[in-house]
Amino acid sequence: MEDMSNFLSPSAAMEEQLRALQLQHLQNNQVSQQGYFIHQPPYNTPVQRNLHQQYGFINNAPTMDEINSAMGGLCVNYSIGDGYGRLPGYEDYRMRERAFVEARTALRMCRHRRSIVSLAMDPHECDYLQMMIEEGSPTHVEVILSGVKDYLHLLMTHPFGNNLIRKIFEARRGITWEQVNYIINLIISNDRKLRRVCMDKHGTQVMQIMLENIICPITKYKVVNTMKRITVPLMKNVNGNHVIVQCVKLFPPELQSIILNEVARNCVDIATNKTGTKVIQKCLREGDIIATALLVTEIISSAMVLAEDPYGNYVLQVAIKLKFPSANERIIKELGGKFVRLSMNKYASNVVEDLLRVSNQNDVQVIVEEIMRSHNFLNVLQDSFGNYVVQRALQYIQGRLRKELSNLINSYHKELHSHHHGKNVLTMAKTYIEGEKVQCLRDC
Known part of the structure; x- marks a missing residue:
């Protein structure tokens, strides 16, 4: 997959090209000083007035081909026509105006790529970025992903920024599964940052959404092996434990066992913790019987310690009530x-x-x-x-x-x-x- 840092690199020359196209169109068509078609109303919206002040007469906007040429192919090609290779008057004006605005938006986003992180941390601007992702424009999506890719862990723990990352995983248009996998790989690439994210109130919610939207089996395997390294501290954390439980709920038995075997190796440490004891109980209930086999074995071998512990006794009770084959007989022998x-x-x-x-x-x-x-x-x-x-x-x-x-x-x-x-x-x-x-x- 291509490095997403190699996205658009616009320059001020693009704006000059757009301006030149506007003025050229004005000269070629000899429009009036009011700047509108005879059968169309004058510009009367803030967008039109703003563009008129900066770039001339929006009503004689450049054609789609001219805008695409100036912007290096950034704009969407609207192919609605009247059957003769062109758009009818008013629709032609509206579609070319929209294309011009999109070009300006993409140009502004590219120029201020570093400020996308700042926008994501503002509640209103973050809603705007989410709307752009929801609309599914590949150009806008790529620019947003390029802007946030180096700040994912920061945004995931931010009160507003986390919503943008959640939207990246939840979006159904404009974002490909290759792009989603790329973002996931960046998130799990640093154990220390990932641990901090999972222990954060906002971060753990984003992680759960991320886990729900993983499609690629290889990515699931990578995530589980990364989570394995931070399983114990997460199991004992009031926020992080939800990420572990989500892995057990969503992943197949062969991947569950990778995490649950790590829990089994630290069974007493986790089970005698106030938070950890609740998480082990959830894992026992949610996990596949084969995946939890080693964990149950470790619980049985530690039965005496767990039975008299204020928290561990609950884990032992759950193991007893699950009625694993011969498990209760083995517990009775252990406590005999x-x-x-x-x-x-x-x-x-x-x-x-x-x-x-x-x-x-x-x-x-x-x-x-x-x-x-x-x-x-x-x-x-x-x-x-x-x-x-x-x-x-x-x-x-x-x-x-x-x-x-x-x-x-x-x-x-x-x-x-x-x-x-x-x-x-x-x-x-x-x-x-x-x-x-x-x-x-x-x-x-």
Whole structure:
């Protein structure tokens, strides 16, 4: 693809050529001093008056071929005619006037290419630039892209400039996918600047729009490999995390896995972060089962650390509820021998309850028997968190073990009947002994 810096390079000579064309047309046609055709009204718009003052009589504007010749082919060739190779009088005037204005606009933009960045930072001028992109004139689009290409990261984080970059990705006319790819490659070419953009409130929104409009598979691959290098800090950032989630949502499994494997390698660091824990949960829900396999494996291997962490326990709960094949069985093995301790922990007790709720009967039995056989069983019954774990065990265990558990709880009647937490477990156990099923109090 050609370097977009080699765009138009107009000079003051072009303006002189345009002026000469106007005056020549005036002399050839011997128009009146009022400067208008006999059957046309005089110039009466600001544009016409302005052009009359600077370049002579706009009503006898040069022809399309003459303007194109003077401007090096900048103007659009309007090919509307009357069937005899020319435009009818008034339409001819209007179309040539419009071509002349377009030529002037393109010339002004080219001359002040460096000021396009300044225009993009002004709310009204930025709207004007967006309108020009929306209209789809290739000349204007190329000039705008040439003007902003070296300032993309700056504009993406600017309150108004970010709207222009968003429009570049959203435009459906005048911008080719090759040009879009060129802009994307410039954005991802600098990791430090890209990281700053992704962590900015405006920048992260532009990045999400950019990701939605990537068509080329090679460009997607380049973006993912760049994002991989800054995944960890973005996962823990309140703005940047949205870019990572967007990659997981939009890209195919083979590209998802590049990012999710990086998350897996830093699983504990991210999962125990206030923002990171929410992002991992989103990735687990949005990601393909194959792409998230390594991440789930790392979560399981770190189950004990995550279970007791104020933030990490939520990640472990999501992994449990997803019911990956044999995942819960492996988590129970990882936590084996520590269920009494976990049941009396503010955060880990929720993990134990989820395991009791969604695991199969064989796995539930492993947890319940470990708690029942412990010499600290009474402490669990009287604990502010442990009593809910035992209630959940009564609710989900079946058959002989439920009856055995209920009788064991009832044997501590003296210690439980007047205890603030223990009496709730005792009440539930008695209802199962009497054949009535009640709801766990935490569900109420």
